[in-house]
Structures are given as structure tokens and as C-alpha cells.
């Protein structure tokens with residue numbers, strides 16, 4: 001029973017935080033320095049790890065596809081399989097998982113420590129709403145950076161698949177053939193679907209991690225607890241939202 | 251108005267002083283009663299010093315005045331408005347110097363001070379710089395402007411917190427133990443700042459302090475909080491000869507080496 005009320009409370013306070021932050025949208029231009037800093041934190045620092053992981057995801061996809069598809073002589077279609085899986089599913093999901101681990105945890109830790117050390121209280125007494133200067137710039141930045149991360153994930157994943165397809169003896173498909181199949185069986189809508197997914201995941205992760213951070217109570221120990229909670233909730237959220245967004249975009 | 255040469259850089263001369271009234275305020279954390287039916291008021295432009303043993307609820311009381319805590323019962327009015335409402339902070343400029351400083355750790359000392367005027371666009375960048383440097387100077391912190399809070403000593407953090415509150419030009423200034431970590435000269439400076447803000451600019455001030463010198467030196471009235479109750483309220487002169495034995499013991503504890511307090515606890 002307690003758990004259920006805690007979850008409902010969490011959902012309620014998250015939605016409240018969203019509306020609060022959104023109400024300060026006009027101040028975004030004045031806060032552009034913070035926005036740019038957050039773009040850097042969210043985008044630039046996550047990019048290398050997203051690229052490395054996507055490369056391997058694309059490679060593994062190509063290997064597995066080669067293994068199963070060559071059984072019925074369909075290995076020339078590897079390009080479309082890797083292309084679609086990356087764009088529609090794995091690109092956005094991987095980018096979101098890395099965002100949760102890399103950025104979500106950092107946001108939760110930073111805001112939780114600001115809360116515990118009364119910096120948030122100080123902002124409130126200064127009549128500077130935390131939703132305005134701590135949450136809004138992060139939400140805006142993730143909306144801008146998440147599609148970029150997802151596109152990079154897609155592209156690197158595709159190239160990973162292409163390279164593996166060429167150099168694995170049992171597959172041995174030239175990049176030209178790989179990419180022409182990829183192009184033939186994919187439409188722009190597939191990529192767009194993936195970007196929308198990424199956008200939804202990224203926004204939800206940042207919002208939830210901000211909320212968990214700002215609702216930290218107690219001493220320094222709770223900072224760690226908040227970080228763990230933020231990451232776990234983000235991961236669950238990615239998988240749950242994935243189902244609903246996929247269904248909605250069908 | 252904003253540029254008149256006599257205008258104090260640390261006070262809204264144009265805004266009248268505000269009063270605070272605390273009416274039957276009680277606060278419970280879980281089952282622990284921290285504040286018990288407290289009532290008193292602080293007049294506009296008054297310096298009110300709140301004293302009391304550690305853990306008696308002084309910081310909690312200050313948090314109610316700035317609206318960081320919600321009363322369990324009773325209410326706090328600031329300039330006639332309920333302190334627990336968000337809008338009150340829009341209408342009344344309040345500043346609280348937190349007991350632990352509550353500096354923004356990710357910002358330099360300079361940016362800590364400049365945050366409020368920048369966010370509220372009280373002046374252009376040059377004007378803000380002037381205000382900030384002036385406040386830093388008063389508290390002998392000029393050399394610390396570019397440091398980060400983690401590089402400061404305890405007393406320096408306290409001074410930065412005070413400087414940050416000064417820059418906010420509040421109508422109501424709340425200090426939570428402003429002099430607890432400062433050397434005697436700096437403590438005297440703080441007392442002078444508090445008194446000057448009151449005399450010349452009519453800032454209403456509530457100071458939580460263990461510093462008897464400060465309390466007796468600058469207070470208009472002194473309240474003493476014990477175990478969540480206001481046990482004494484009066485002028486500094488009245489406190490020189492307290493009637494309540496608990497207050498006398500608190501203000502003028504005798505160090506009795508033959509019969510130490512901690513030994514009384516053991517028996």
C-alpha cells in the first residue's frame with residue numbers, strides 16, 4: 001500500500017514539476033548560457049560512449065543476422081535488418097540507457113546534493129524557483145541533444161554493421177550492397193519514429209531524475225539512494241515507454 | 251531614485267519596513283514537537299534577537315518565517331501575508347543567512363553573490379559588479395571573489411553567506427548564528443552592519459545567536475526559546491537581571507569545577 005502511494009506521489013510531483021518548469025519557458029532566452037552548458041553536459045559528454053556502444057550493437061546485429069539469415073539464403077538483406085533495428089529500436093533505446101546512466105545519475109546526484117546542503121532552500125528564499133533555473137535548461141537541452149545522440153547512434157550502428165558484414169568471411173557483403181538494401185527497405189518514417197522515441201525517453205529521464213534529486217530528504221547518505229533510484233526508475237521507464245510509444249507510432 | 255548618491259547599496263530605501271507576527275505557531279516532525287504554541291511579533295525596523303540552547307528550535311522557527319517549513323498549527327504573517335504562501339516572497343524581499351551557509355557550490359563566490367541581482371535584473375552587469383564588490387569589501391572578502399566555496403574556511407563561508415544576503419537588499423533580514431564562526435573583530439563588524447541597516451534603512455532584522463554581546467549590544471528585544479517554547483521576551487536591559495532561573499542559567503552559566511554539570515548527569 002505504501003509503495004503504491006509512493007509511486008502515485010512520485011508521478012504527481014513529476015507532473016507538477018513539468019508544469020512548473022514549462023511555465024518559465026519564456027525565461028529560456030535569458031538563460032541561454034545555462035542551456036548551452038547543459039547541452040554540453042548532456043550531449044557532448046555522452047556522445048563518445050554512445051558512438052562506441054552503437055558500433056558494437058550494429059556489429060553484433062550484423063553477425064547474428066548473418067548467422068541466422070544465411071541459413072535460408074537471405075544474407076543480402078542484412079543491411080535492412082541492421083538498418084531498421086538500429087533506427088526504430090536499438091539506436092534510441094541505447095542512447096536513452098546511456099543517458100540514464102551517464103546524465104540521469106549526474107543530474108540526480110547534483111540536485112540531491114543541492115537539496116541536502118540547503119542550496120535549493122537558498123534558491124527558494126531568493127525567490128528564484130529551482131524549476132526555472134535547475135530543471136528548465138536541462139529539459140530544453142535534452143530535447144535538442146537527444147535526436148542528435150539517436151542519429152549518431154543510428155549512423156555508427158549502420159557503419160558497424162557494414163564493416164562487420166564486409167570482413168566476416170561467412171557473410172562477406174560489400175558495403176555498397178549493404179547500404180543499397182538498407183536504403184531500399186527503409187523509409188524516412190522509420191528514422192523519424194526512432195527520433196520521436198529518443199525524444200520521449202530523454203525528456204522523461206531528465207524530468208524524472210530532476211524530480212528525484214529535488215525530492216531528496218535527509219543527509220548525504222540519501223544522495224546515493226537518490227542516484228540509484230533515479231537510474232532504476234529511468235531504466236524501467238525506458239522499457240515501459242518503449243512499448244507504448246512503439247504502439248502509438250504503429 | 252535608483253541613482254541618488256545617498257542611496258544605500260544594500261537596502262531598498264523606497265520600500266517600507268515590514269513587520270513579522272507569529273501566531274500560535276506549532277511544528278511537529280513526525281511525533282516530535284519542535285515548536286510549541288509560539289506567539290510574538292517583530293515590529294517593522296526592529297532588531298529581534300532569538301537565543302536558546304542548541305536544538306531548541308531556533309532554526310526551524312526561522313525557516314517558518316521564510317516559508318521553507320509549513321506550520322503544523324498556527325501561522326506566521328510577514329507584512330500581513332501568510333509566510334507559507336509562495337506569493338509572499340514576491341511581495342516582501344527576505345533574505346536568510348543559513349546556519350551552514352548554503353552557498354552554491356558550483357558557483358564562484360562572486361557568482362554566488364551576483365546570482366540574485368542577475369536573476370531579478372536589479373541592475374546591469376556593471377551595477378551588479380559594484381554591489382557585489384562592495385559587499386565583499388565590507389566583509390573583507392575581496393581576495394576570495396574568484397574562489398569556489400569549497401576552497402573557503404568555515405568563517406569565510408559564513409561571511410560569504412552574509413554578503414550574499416546583503417546584496418539582496420532585503421526588507422526583512424534573518425540571520426542564523428551569523429557570528430558563530432567569526433573572530434571577535436568580524437563579529438563586531440557584523441553587529442555594526444546589522445545596527446546600521448536598521449538605523450539608516452529600517453531593515454527589520456531577526457538574529458538567532460548565542461552571542462550575548464551581540465544580543466545585549468544591538469537588540470531592541472530578545473526572545474529566549476527553550477525546548478520549543480518562548481520562555482522569555484524582553485529588552486536587553488531586562489535580561490541583565492533575568493527572573494527565570496532557567497534563563498539566568500542559560501545566559502550566565504557559572505563554570506563550577508567542583509561540581510561540574512556533566513557529573514550531575516551521571517548520578
Ligand SMILES: Nc1ncnc2c1ncn2[C@@H]1O[C@H](COP(=O)(O)OP(=O)(O)OP(=O)(O)O)[C@@H](O)[C@H]1O
Pocket residue numbers: 279284302303304305306307308309310311349
Ligand atoms: N527536517 C527535520 N526533520 C526532523 N526533525 C528536525 C528537522 N529539522 C529540525 N529538526 C529537529 O528540530 C529540533 C530543533 O532543531 P533546530 O535546528 O531548530 O535547532 P536550533 O535551535 O537551531 O539548534 P542550534 O543552536 O544547534 O542550531 C531538533 O531536535 C532537530 O532534531
Ligand SMILES: [Mg+2]
Pocket residue numbers: 308309310349426
Ligand atoms: Mg540552528
